[in-house]
Amino acid sequence: MTGNSRTLIGVYPNLHKEGSRELSARLLDWLDVQGYRGCLPPCLSVLVGRAGHDLPLRLWPERVKFAIVLGGDGTLLAAGRALGCRGIPLLGVNLGHFGFLTELESEEVFSTLPQFLAGRYKEDKRIFLRASVVRDGQIVRTGLAMNEACVVKGPYGRMTITTLRVGGNIVDTYSADGVIIATPTGSTAYSLSAGGPLMEPSIEALLVTPVCAHTLYSRSIVLPAHEPCEVEVVEPSQSTSLSLDGQEFFSLEKGDIVRVSVAGPKVTLLRREGWSFYNVLRRKLKEGADRLPR
Numbered sequence: 001m002t003g004n005s006r007t008l009i010g011v012y013p014n015l016h017k018e019g020s021r022e023l024s025a026r027l028l029d030w031l032d033v034q035g036y037r038g039c040l041p042p043c044l045s046v047l048v049g050r051a052g053h054d055l056p057l058r059l060w061p062e063r064v065k066f067a068i069v070l071g072g073d074g075t076l077l078a079a080g081r082a083l084g085c086r087g088i089p090l091l092g093v094n095l096g097h098f099g100f101l102t103e104l105e106s107e108e109v110f111s112t113l114p115q116f117l118a119g120r121y122k123e124d125k126r127i128f129l130r131a132s133v134v135r136d137g138q139i140v141r142t143g144l145a146m147n148e149a150c151v152v153k154g155p156y157g158r159m160t161i162t163t164l165r166v167g168g169n170i171v172d173t174y175s176a177d178g179v180i181i182a183t184p185t186g187s188t189a190y191s192l193s194a195g196g197p198l199m200e201p202s203i204e205a206l207l208v209t210p211v212c213a214h215t216l217y218s219r220s221i222v223l224p225a226h227e228p229c230e231v232e233v234v235e236p237s238q239s240t241s242l243s244l245d246g247q248e249f250f251s252l253e254k255g256d257i258v259r260v261s262v263a264g265p266k267v268t269l270l271r272r273e274g275w276s277f278y279n280v281l282r283r284k285l286k287e288g289a290d291r292l293p294r
Helices: 020-033 042-048 057-063 073-082 106-117 277-291
Strands: 008-013 037-039 064-071 090-094 122-135 138-145 148-152 160-166 169-176 178-182 205-211 221-224 229-235 241-244 248-251 257-271
Touching: 008 020, 008 073, 020 037, 020 042, 020 064, 020 106, 057 064, 064 073, 064 106, 073 090, 073 122, 073 138, 090 106, 122 148, 122 241, 138 148, 138 241, 138 248, 148 160, 148 257, 160 178, 169 178, 169 205, 178 229
Parallel strands: 008 037, 008 064, 064 090, 090 257
Antiparallel strands: 122 138, 122 257, 148 178, 148 241, 160 169, 160 229, 178 205, 205 221, 229 257, 241 248
16 A cells, blocks of 8 residues: 555455445545545455555554444454454444444445544444363464354254353353353344343453253353353264354364453444444344345
């Protein structure tokens, strides 16, 4: 990218989404006209047709004011792990079906962006997780999750037996399809589908929800965010794995321990002034089914 003193705005598109390529190009051109400079990850700039707007992701934390994420909730989760964990604020634009985490719809972008560029927005800070797999006393995999870290049995095989420990104390042993360790952000995702409660996103806590547990008493449990927890794989199925936000996976073996703790700093999502989680909750969960493809 050629050097200039204009404020840099990141554009982080999911090019698998219909219309994202065209919207990315229009957005870069529009930012130039407004006196800003848009930038893309180098691997995407050529695909969008704006090779001169590339900037390596390693430079984004020190140079980018905020990043506009074009996609859906899954794209925003990926951006949270790639950018948000580095302190880059994220503005989500929904090109998907649900858009629970995103702030804008695609048709609102150009009419609403000026208020964000002028600094008129609300910061919505979310905790996220670091999950490490310990095998034979050695860490063999570490990853981040904004929604949840799950120990799940996979698409086939019998139930997985796992033991949950908090502060070294055994909480429960589950014979189940899996165990979800979610943030408040993730309480509206997989954990909700598994019967877990909703949590307001500013609460600093972890939510553990067993998936289809073979007992009558196994229920979700809310844990303090400062206390790491462990899930030991006592008896895996043929395909037990660690899933991070449903996007990254790692195969687990008998005796593996998944250690989950809150990572920092928090991910900052940008919202319009007056934004309310409860308004989004009421509107999106009610209307979500109507937006699914038929």
